[in-house]
Amino acid sequence: MKSFLPPLRALQAFEAFGRLGSVSSAAQELGVTSGAISQQLKVLEEHLGAQVVFKDGRRAALTPEARSYHEMIAIGFDRLRAAQDVWMQQQSGVDLKVSGVPTLLLKWLNPQLHHFQAMAADVPIRLEAAHAEPDPQMLGQMFRLTYGAVASRLPHSRPLFTDICFPVCAPEFLERHPEARSAEGLAGLPLIEIDWGPAYTGVPRWRDWFAARGVDPGPIKPIAVHSLSSLALEAAAGGQGVTLAQLSFASFDLQLGRLVRLSEDALRMPEPYYVCWGNSTLDQPNARAFLNWLINAARALPV
Template sequence: MKSYLPPLRALQAFEAFGRLGSVGGAAQELGVTSGAISQQLKVLEEYLSMKVINKDGRRAALSDEALAYHRLVTEGFDRLRMAQTLVQRAKMGADLKVSGLPTLLLKWLNPLLHDIQSHLGDVPLRLEATHLEPDPDMTAEMFRLTYGNIAQRFPHARKLFTDVCFPACSPALLKEHPEARSVEGLLHMPLIDIDWGPAYRTVPRWADWFSAHGLEEAAFKPVAVHSLSSSALEAAAGGQGVVLAQQSFARFDLELGRLVRLAEDSLPMPEPYYVCWGETTLHQPKAREFLNWLMAMGRDVSTDMQDI
């Protein structure tokens, strides 16, 4: 058996054919003729002494024996493409890309960015707010800010902070309904609920708040249910009702007087928030500096929680 690798051109043609599913598609991507792709596939078959292509009339597909081989070859080419992307980003001074859950970016990260932007020089931040978690290899992302054990699917993850939540409303609503500061009074208030969806069933909601205060069978009906914490906070700031607000998200609204905290005690979130990144992320310009700053901001949140 040969101990060295097959010709790179043959492997490249094989990888492209298996991924795209046709000789024509592989030829177009690699900028060669269909005949050249077919020739390289024959070279690989001769080298491996194994049939890699099955033909059925005019259709061709990978043979069963070649499928596992193709998966490994594809992983290798993915790494090569990742390396090329890394070099191109370094030459171009690529943006520092941060993907995150929408409210985490809007209500926690965004108000803090003025503290780091001057240190990033000419490397701009590109923020992408999305619930959709990126590919675990993080090939298209730099940093991902997310919640809970989903963070463990990424190559690297560090805990930022564990949040707490408590009732809050607008000053005007509290002035009109001072009874809102009591648990029993809250039952008669317009309650704004937040539902993140079935993947986050353990996140505290109003039923959990009342249960934690001895009202397990409390009867209430929310006036609205929001899928985004940020929109629920805005509704509360607008006087529409009382929201079960997270400290990290409501911090600046509380400081600006748009919201008022109604209880001294709080409920902890069941899981922490995390920052995640890929294998090559910290090779990017200013990426390590940004990560260190982000971790420091997370520690500040944790300190604030202890002071509550």
């Protein structure tokens, strides 16, 4: 009587073949011969009683039915690889791992991380910038800094701050365009837009800024649109125009004099930024100290 599940080696060969698209690539990744991959694919077909690979011209490809099967198998192997990453991290000597949305890590956390490291000397910290949220079951060994309602999907979360937005530009740009200090003057200047995508339509943009100031700028045609706030800030610091910046992202550049805040008026972000963690995160050495430091750092932001 056959086992309900196919042999693991056959599933591993099938997953690698479907993901990489060729027998030779799967063989190279798994450290076996191409013949071994082909043999395991035949083992899988015999177990399933159906064909999973066919010849598409000169190359092999998954059958339509096998593609659906592969999508589900791949999820399982992704989880296995994630579990291995967590294990390797535990063995690597890294005490703290912090994942976060890229600009929040780059522009807010990283410039002040040395303050924590001065308190907790010799604590290795690994920063991973990623838009995609981690698997809640794999969060146990890390902190996650994220924005908005997605935080509720993770085991534990705490709001850090609700940011504010205001226009900024380079000092040299302001010297050339002193009219940038007023909303009316801004309407005629090069504007740099930030667009996080359709999932974040409530995040303030230039049309919201002008509407709040009671100014009709006409059709807004930005000179550039960036999906990353950090790229828009760099464009503004380079003198390309004016962007609508979040205080947490722009604070360090404002302190350095790379950017100038053009108005004391501000728009509030619709949702807070959060720190999230898993059920076993605080069991890690130094994790609780880092969480306390992070919360205090967020309180110091004048939003």
